Amino acid sequence: xxxxxVISIDAMGGDHGVSATVPGLALALKHLPGDLRFLLHGxxxxxxxxxxxxxxxxxxxxxxxxxxxxxxxxKPANAVRRGKGASMWNAVESVKAGEAAAAVSSGSTGxxxxxxxxxxxxxxxxxxxxxxxxxxxxxxxxxFLDAGANIECDAERLVEFAILGEAYHRVAYGVARxxxxxxxxxxxDMKGHEAVQQAHAILKSGRLDLDYHGFVEGDDLxxxxxDVVATDGFTGNVALKTGEGSAxxxxxxxxxxxxxxxxxxxxxxxARPALRRFKARITPTPAAPxxxxxxxxxxxxxxxxxxxxxxxxxxxxxxxxSDLMSQIERNMSRLGAPPEGAPA
Amino acid sequence: xxxxxVISIDAMGGDHGVSATVPGLALALKHLPGDLRFLLHGxxxxxxxxxxxxxxxxxxxxxxxxxxxxxxxxKPANAVRRGKGASMWNAVESVKAGEAAAAVSSGSTGxxxxxxxxxxxxxxxxxxxxxxxxxxxxxxxxxFLDAGANIECDAERLVEFAILGEAYHRVAYGVARxxxxxxxxxxxDMKGHEAVQQAHAILKSGRLDLDYHGFVEGDDLxxxxxDVVATDGFTGNVALKTGEGSAxxxxxxxxxxxxxxxxxxxxxxxARPALRRFKARITPTPAAPxxxxxxxxxxxxxxxxxxxxxxxxxxxxxxxxSDLMSQIERNMSRLGAPPEGAPA
Numbered sequence: 001x002x003x004x005x006v007i008s009i010d011a012m013g014g015d016h017g018v019s020a021t022v023p024g025l026a027l028a029l030k031h032l033p034g035d036l037r038f039l040l041h042g043x044x045x046x047x048x049x050x051x052x053x054x055x056x057x058x059x060x061x062x063x064x065x066x067x068x069x070x071x072x073x074x075k076p077a078n079a080v081r082r083g084k085g086a087s088m089w090n091a092v093e094s095v096k097a098g099e100a101a102a103a104v105s106s107g108s109t110g111x112x113x114x115x116x117x118x119x120x121x122x123x124x125x126x127x128x129x130x131x132x133x134x135x136x137x138x139x140x141x142x143x144f145l146d147a148g149a150n151i152e153c154d155a156e157r158l159v160e161f162a163i164l165g166e167a168y169h170r171v172a173y174g175v176a177r178x179x180x181x182x183x184x185x186x187x188x189d190m191k192g193h194e195a196v197q198q199a200h201a202i203l204k205s206g207r208l209d210l211d212y213h214g215f216v217e218g219d220d221l222x223x224x225x226x227d228v229v230a231t232d233g234f235t236g237n238v239a240l241k242t243g244e245g246s247a248x249x250x251x252x253x254x255x256x257x258x259x260x261x262x263x264x265x266x267x268x269x270x271a272r273p274a275l276r277r278f279k280a281r282i283t284p285t286p287a288a289p290x291x292x293x294x295x296x297x298x299x300x301x302x303x304x305x306x307x308x309x310x311x312x313x314x315x316x317x318x319x320x321x322s323d324l325m326s327q328i329e330r331n332m333s334r335l336g337a338p339p340e341g342a343p344a
Numbered sequence: 345x346x347x348x349x350v351i352s353i354d355a356m357g358g359d360h361g362v363s364a365t366v367p368g369l370a371l372a373l374k375h376l377p378g379d380l381r382f383l384l385h386g387x388x389x390x391x392x393x394x395x396x397x398x399x400x401x402x403x404x405x406x407x408x409x410x411x412x413x414x415x416x417x418x419k420p421a422n423a424v425r426r427g428k429g430a431s432m433w434n435a436v437e438s439v440k441a442g443e444a445a446a447a448v449s450s451g452s453t454g455x456x457x458x459x460x461x462x463x464x465x466x467x468x469x470x471x472x473x474x475x476x477x478x479x480x481x482x483x484x485x486x487x488f489l490d491a492g493a494n495i496e497c498d499a500e501r502l503v504e505f506a507i508l509g510e511a512y513h514r515v516a517y518g519v520a521r522x523x524x525x526x527x528x529x530x531x532x533d534m535k536g537h538e539a540v541q542q543a544h545a546i547l548k549s550g551r552l553d554l555d556y557h558g559f560v561e562g563d564d565l566x567x568x569x570x571d572v573v574a575t576d577g578f579t580g581n582v583a584l585k586t587g588e589g590s591a592x593x594x595x596x597x598x599x600x601x602x603x604x605x606x607x608x609x610x611x612x613x614x615a616r617p618a619l620r621r622f623k624a625r626i627t628p629t630p631a632a633p634x635x636x637x638x639x640x641x642x643x644x645x646x647x648x649x650x651x652x653x654x655x656x657x658x659x660x661x662x663x664x665x666s667d668l669m670s671q672i673e674r675n676m677s678r679l680g681a682p683p684e685g686a687p688a
Binding site: 136137138148151152183185192193217218219220221222223231233234235237238239240241242243244245246247248249250251252253254257258261263264266267268269270271273 | 583587597608615
């Protein structure tokens with residue numbers, strides 16, 4: 001196998017394990033280049049029968065057996081200490097070793113981050129990869145980061161998120177020149193605290209090669225005012241969960257409203273196909289990249305079915321075929337980011 | 345007029361001026377104690393004819409004429425510099441002078457805050473009154489603060505928000521022992537940055553007389569997990585606008601879904617009453633108190649109609665009849681808050 005055409009797979013991750021991951025690969029095949037191959041890490045006894053169902057997939061796959069699995073409720077610190085040799089660990093290790101161009105796992109975010117950070121190392125000087133969220137909205141999707149990985153962020157960190165998000169959005173959504181915004185409490189120049197003020201100044205200065213829109217507000221996310229929104233992990237996590245909570249509340253209330261009377265129930269029945277499309281529109285995509293590492297890792301959500309996992313593998317293949325890493329590196333060098341380990 | 349039974353009214357504030365404020369008072373009369381009276385500040389020529397339509401209201405009102413109005417797009421700094429004698433200013437001044445127990449205005453939030461802060465002074469050592477938002481959810485309403493007034497907050501400020509919100513929620517919603525939460529990125533003790541960690545320690549210590557639940561997350565707002573949620577003004581503003589944006593997006597998508605086909609259109613028609621009730625449920629109340637001042641001020645939203653303004657006046661009367669101020673003072677003294685002007 002040539003590493004640049006290989007995706008490394010944690011076959012055991014997620015709630016459904018091999019029954020989602022292997023059929024997911026089969027689905028992904030249809031959209032992937034014919035020379036792409038898979039390196040599957042996990043239990044041969046479980047993977048084998050699943051692979052046998054699809055001759056083409058079997059022909060493009062190699063299995064690396066391991067009994068060891070990192071469970072979804074394992075603490076990240078334990079995953080790092082005791083995870084060596086587990087399917088998730090080995091999937092990431094394959095990227096480090098140059099055997100694969102990207103790794104995909106639907107195991108727990110915390111463990112995957114911790115292992116990826118240890119095995120691959122950060123390429124940018126931040127604590128851990130920002131959580132990247134595809135925020136659905138009226139005009140499409142806004143790439144939102146950090147949704148919770150780096151709780152305390154100075155101005156430079158915010159600018160780094162902008163760089164990572166911009167490069168990622170270009171590759172993932174084919175937008176040549178993504179517009180970037182910085183999350184704040186108002187759009188005027190003097191708004192906000194010191195970190196957003198300073199980041200604003202750096203992004204406005206023209207030192208970086210990106211299209212900076214300026215400050216944006218919370219409601220600009222669902223409006224897709226810009227393509228990429230950067231914020232610190234504290235604010236980002238609260239924003240994400242608040243948005244999810246509001247969506248859940250409104251759909252709950254809607255459900256109650258549409259079962260409150262006979263006419264409403266008939267209405268709900270008639271509207272079912274439209275409401276199904278509606279739900280698909282407001283559900284975010286299941287895949288998220290771990291950016292800022294010295295290697296590509298894609299996290300698929302834990303409850304993923306085959307379709308979700310297939311989409312995540314598709315994203316990994318797309319990122320692997322792109323020049324994402326060099327795009328990021330180019331803008332980081334403009335920022336003059338110090339190498340990891342240097343004082344911030 | 346005896347001050348304790350008088351509500352002071354900025355009759356000119358909001359998008360609709362006297363055509364909303366005076367009819368709003370008429371609506372409020374039905375629910376208010378018979379000995380409550382109003383002091384209306386504004387243009388006699390406009391207020392007079394509106395008052396003349398309701399004999400009972402006219403009999404319980406006194407008009408204090410002024411030509412001067414603070415427009416909704418006036419900058420707060422200008423409102424403070426040049427606002428003396430305007431209807432909003434005079435409404436607040438009546439509270440300061442002891443002529444009224446509370447003031448109500450639907451003028452701009454920034455100007456009302458700035459004027460109230462200057463005229464009444466803060467009773468607690470914070471920059472300005474926190475923005476208090478009634479967050480609608482599955483089980484009722486959660487009082488959420490600060491939604492944007494105090495951008496940078498240390499631990500003591502967060503605890504003060506908890507005290508203010510708890511006392512307010514008890515009076516406004518009749519909950520004897522409101523449960524209080526602190527917004528964070530997780531519910532575990534070790535989560536979050538230094539300010540929330542320290543505030544958590546103070547709130548857990550038992551020094552204060554309130555029912556502290558612990559950390560809550562963004563999606564706990566719409567779930568109404570607790571009665572009161574405290575956070576800094578930066579996070580609070582982003583959370584509020586993100587929640588609003590998500591709600592807007594989802595209702596837009598829903599509207600699109602329900603007009604996408606003939607069956608869906610029929611469904612929308614059948615579901616109309618249910619959807620109207622749904623919309624009423626997810627729309628927050630129009631009134632917000634300005635807490636932490638040495639006097640009671642209620643802000644009604646700018647687009648308020650008569651019904652909204654009436655509800656705001658009702659809230660002001662309720663707060664005026666309560667021991668809100670002494671409840672706040674009692675817990676603040678337990679915290680050992682220094683007087684205004686002392687180093688923080």
